[in-house]
Amino acid sequence: MDGTEPQARKGRKYDQVIAGALEIFLRDGFEGASVDDIAKASGVSKATLYSYFPDKRFLFMEVATSQCLRQADDAILTIDQSRDPEYVLTRAGVSLLGILFSKLGLQTFRVCVGEAERFPELAHEFYRTGPMRLRGELIKYFVKAMAREELVIPNCELAADQFGELCKARLWPEFLFGIRNSATDAEIRDVVDEAVKTFLARYAAK
Template structure:
């Protein structure tokens, strides 16, 4: 792409470009996605695509982090420190699992892992643009809950990472490795409830 490096411009067809790019990236991966295919899926010319994004990496990160940022914002809105920790954690688990287990969430994860060795900036930018923000929300909540005395957490950063991983147990690896194609609401509830119960067994008051 021949626009100024590192530059993203917005215009009338910006969202249209993102929708087309998402289709192609999810289908072909980062390396396999071509500018021609993205432009065709978006219904725009290559010149229009070039005018918005200076390179494919920026386009992919805009697609990936946009979804992750929305998930982080939903996580923020769902946390009410006045509610009992069990309710807060169950709501957070439901929202995190909704993203991690979704077709889009799994596809982005596969792409970032597959391409991060050749393009290390992809992994860093994806982390900072999405998962790190949700993690920061949990850390802040755990600090507040610790101060209020509703939870007893010495290391909020570690606790946030532990809770996130508990929400990925069983279902996430199976979906990533193709051991199952979909999961039921009952299976999601089982993992979410188990994550909350185990977390509170360690950090509950």
């Protein structure tokens, strides 16, 4: 490649191809998914599929970013800007881990890491459409909570990043290194609850 970011051609069968590709990627993963199976699941010819997407890697990222955007939007809807920090942070933490620990989320992260050197725009786009959107919503919440004198945060951007890292303690490394491939709701809630306590111990108004 010459470094130019590929572009998907939007058309009447675009959503149809995305839906078919999602089915196959979830079933077979990125490496195992074949273009033939994706075309069949989408109800289109291989020629039609390639007319929309230049290669399988780019198709995967289109699928991943569209799903990540949907999940992020759903997560944002759970953040009630009028509620107290413990409530909001708990919901946000559970939503964040839901995105990261989903089957497609994990596959996407691994592909992004594996392809980051050759195709850095793929990882950037995934991060922008998912984690960055949720991060931005948290920052807006921090500003409002400080105005209500519920939080005292010198740097909201850093605080949002810190909270995200607290939520990834223990479980995230175990996913990345293949020690586990799933987490129960109770395990996620336990990690998030401790993350919230730690965060509020630092930033809650006294």
